[in-house]
Amino acid sequence: MDKKFKTKTGYCHVLPDNIVLTRDGVLGEISKITVGNTMTRSMIIYSLFLVYLIYKVVTLYAIGDMVRAIFHLAVAVLLFFALLKSVNNSATPVIPRNKIKAVTFKKATALTRAYFLIDFEDEKGKLKKRIIMLPGSMSGGYEAAEDAVKIMQEEKLIA
Secondary structure, three states: OOEEEEOOOEEEEEOOOEEEEEEOHHHHHHHHHHOOOOOHHHHHHHHHHHHHHHHHHHHHHHOOOHHHHHHHHHHHHHHHHHHHHHOOEOOOOEEEHHHEEEEEEEOOOOOOOOEEEEEEEOOOOOEEEEEEEOOOHHHOHHHHHHHHHHHHHHOOOOO
8 A cells, every 4th residue: 555745855655665755846856857866966066066165265275365265164174074974875766665774753943854864775785875855844844744754653664
C-alpha cells in the first residue's frame, strides 16, 4: 500500500520495498534542472565559489583591505566545512528500504524546516545520506511534518 506525504518539492511515497521521492510543481521542476539526481553539479558550483572566495581573500589581503579579507576568509572556511559535510549526501529519488540504516527526524526551528535524514547504503556499498525536506511554515509545514512522522512511525522507519 502506498503511503505518501508532502515534501518541499513534491511527495515522498513510502512503499513496502522502497522510498520514492517525486517532484512536482515549480519547485520540483527547478530542483530537477539544478540538482537532478546527483549532488555533483551542486558540489562543483560550490567548489568554484570557494575558489573565487579564496582568490578574493588573496587579492584583498594584497591591497591591504584586511577587514574584507577576513570576512571573505570566514565565509570561505564555512563553505569549505559545509562542502566536507555534504560529500556523502545523495539526491537519489529511490531508496531501497532494505538498505536503510537509520532514519532521523529533525524538528523545525524558527530558522529551519523540519526534515528527515535517511542513512542508507548505495548500490556500491557506500554509506550515503538523503535529506527529505518538509514544507515550510508558510505552506502548512507543521501539519505536513505531523503527517510525515506518523507515516514513518507506522512503517517502523523511526521509533
